[in-house]
Amino acid sequence: MNLINTFMTGTPLALGRTATITGDVHFPDNGRGRHGLTGENPWANPQAFRALVTGEVSNIPRTMPDLRGPGTANSDLSVFKEFRIVERLTLQLRAELFNAFNRTELGLPNTQPQSSTFGLITNTRQRPREMQLGLRLQF
Secondary structure (H helix, E strand, C coil): CEEEEEEECCCEEECCCEECCCCCEECCECCCCCCCCCCCCCCCCHHHCECCCCCCCCCCCCEEEEEECCCEEEEEEEEEEEEEEECCEEEEEEEEEECCCCCCCECCCCCCCCCCCCCCCCCECCCCCEEEEEEEEEC
């Protein structure tokens, strides 16, 4: 029997940038207080950001250390059983499960503060549980 567990924290989120006609790239501005978690939006507080006006410079870094995407918790499991047929001939039955506990791994939230879906997660990153069976004849 084999078991592989993978546990990771989420990656820091990089907020979306806005390019202007002149080619300047602007990050959003943290002009309305704390940008972290809220009850309505568990990944980011949309009310914490405001759009920049012409000539302003953003006051936030490219990635926000306290804004992180969801983490990972995955388990892969395999079970083997060998049956000796004759002295030099063995049959191995194998069952392998990927994402054995069928956990959903959420994708990253929308990081464009100007978007109506800012901070919302609309996709997943991991495939559902997969199982494969196999026979192996060893001689």
